[in-house]
């Protein structure tokens with residue numbers, strides 16, 4: 307079966323972003339970019355399915371700027387077979403989901419794996435929206451995925467613990483942190499990835515309008531916390547909590 | 555304006571976060587309707603009818619909604635929600651699961667995890683692990699929003715007397731089914747609603763050592779949380795993770811024990827009123843957000859804390 311994975315180019319998770327001086331957004335000049343960590347987990351899961359003989363082909367898709375080719379190449383180095391980049395800037399989740407839906411219609415994968423959230427927008431929407439548009443079942447926040455007999459069992463990390471659902475294929479899965487530990491790409495595989503096919507498309511090729519529906523008015527830094535004090539020992543700590551902060 | 559609020563519950567009782575979501579609905583303005591979807595959940599609908607400020611309760615009581623399967627719930631909410639200007643759900647794993655699906659069915663761009671209401675079409679939400687707060691505006695016919703509970707003070711659970719209307723319709727989308735669940739059982743308060751939270755990190759070394767935190771927690775009536783590192787290492791279950799990609803908490807008191815203070819962890823707790831950090835490394839970033847920092851070995855400090863509180 308074919309597996310489609312979505313990979314998003316985002317600010318590296320180690321970077322503490324700064325709000326731009328004019329409050330139009332965050333300052334991303336010279337900031338390190340990387341594949342969204344949840345998408346790395348998605349790629350890893352797809353590669354494991356291929357290693358198990360469940361998946362036959364893995365297609366990595368990104369919607370983003372020209373530079374997002376780097377993230378597709380990373381996915382190809384990790385084991386994806388080919389890539390598709392839909393070149394467009396700042397597409398909101400509904401737009402991304404519509405593009406992915408159009409690609410799903412063309413490629414007919416049995417499983418689509420996405421990250422549960424992108425660590426820049428923190429939206430946690432795209433997979434669910436794609437599932438809705440494609441009329442598929444969804445296994446979000448997955449910590450375990452088992453494909454068998456035309457269905458997929460997904461164990462999900464929920465607020466109260468874990469829930470397992472059974473979805474008819476084709477289906478959408480979004481990854482949580484505990485699904486797997488992604489591997490690193492080896493140098494020979496990085497070289498090989500350069501020769502794998504990568505199609506560049508535009509939203510218009512799929513007839514999808516990606517005009518943003520939600521406008522960002524401004525972006526501000528969060529309220530700063532006042533620096534606190536160091537206490538000498540547990541007795542002083544308890545005294546402060548009881549008599550100064552009055553929280554215990 | 556008319557706001558539809560989706561109630562969070564376990565078929566037996568209404569979850570407190572629903573009250574925070576109604577508070578966000580009040581900030582938006584207009585008539586507030588609460589939708590209760592579940593199975594054998596009439597008591598939940600009765601509780602929802604008593605919430606202050608709610609004018610109507612819709613009840614969809616059917617096996618199709620028993621486990622809150624996103625496919626079934628989204629079809630219902632998209633259908634019922636058509637007549638409303640706003641559809642709100644708490645930003646819990648349940649709300650995050652089905653509401654984007656509703657938005658896509660209605661062809662609208664949802665706004666996730668709002669932390670503030672500027673006016674009926676303008677909202678604030680944290681992005682980049684809370685390192686920036688975006689103000690966003692939507693001119694769409696329906697505004698579909700999840701609400702960060704800790705950002706809105708709950709409305710009163712009593713005082714209202716709304717009518718409960720039964721929705722006869724129910725449909726199973728037929729693409730998913732419930733297999734089972736493993737829910738953590740705990741007599742401690744719920745993490746996101748607790749007044750005091752004590753969290754342990756990698757510094758705890760193993761799951762058994764969390765007993766030390768449970769003992770302090772039980773003396774204080776606190777909930778116990780954890781960093782991702784502690785969950786990944788298998789010390790404690792996933793539902794205890796606090797952070798950007800776990801639970802967001804904002805208690806009166808947050809005590810971080812053996813946690814370094816990575817931005818992803820801070821994103822989940824830095825709106826707490828008072829923060830205490832216990833860490834043996836005086837350079838640990840957690841001290842930058844702590845009101846009271848104690849540089850100490852946790853294996854000495856925590857047992858002592860248990861004696862003194």
Ligand SMILES: Cc1cc2nc3c(=O)[nH]c(=O)nc-3n(C[C@H](O)[C@H](O)[C@H](O)COP(=O)(O)OP(=O)(O)OC[C@H]3O[C@@H](n4cnc5c(N)ncnc54)[C@H](O)[C@@H]3O)c2cc1C
Nearest residue numbers: 312368369396398420421423424427428429430431432518
């Ligand atoms: C400060 C700021 C201001 C912005 N202003 C605007 C604006 O005015 N207009 C505008 O249109 N956009 C704007 N954006 C961009 C936009 O909000 C988000 O990048 C977009 O909404 C995607 O959300 P997400 O990645 O958080 O989605 P999520 O739903 O969290 O992503 C989940 C998963 O979906 C998949 N996915 C998501 N996006 C892609 C993608 N592009 N390619 C491949 N897979 C993907 C990935 O697997 C990902 O892990 C802004 C972003 C920021 C941070």
Ligand SMILES: Cc1cc2nc3c(=O)[nH]c(=O)nc-3n(C[C@H](O)[C@H](O)[C@H](O)COP(=O)(O)OP(=O)(O)OC[C@H]3O[C@@H](n4cnc5c(N)ncnc54)[C@H](O)[C@@H]3O)c2cc1C
Nearest residue numbers: 755756757781782783797798799800812814818819834852
């Ligand atoms: C995509 C993504 C999402 C993430 N989401 C989250 C999230 O939601 N929540 C989260 O918490 N993290 C998250 N993380 C992980 C985060 O980056 C950190 O790795 C994690 O928070 C570290 O956990 P920690 O502080 O327990 O461990 P460490 O960073 O290893 O810190 C352990 C601390 O314990 C102290 N210590 C050790 N022994 C003792 C002792 N005997 N006495 C006192 N102190 C001691 C050490 O000095 C150290 O400061 C995420 C990461 C990524 C990439």
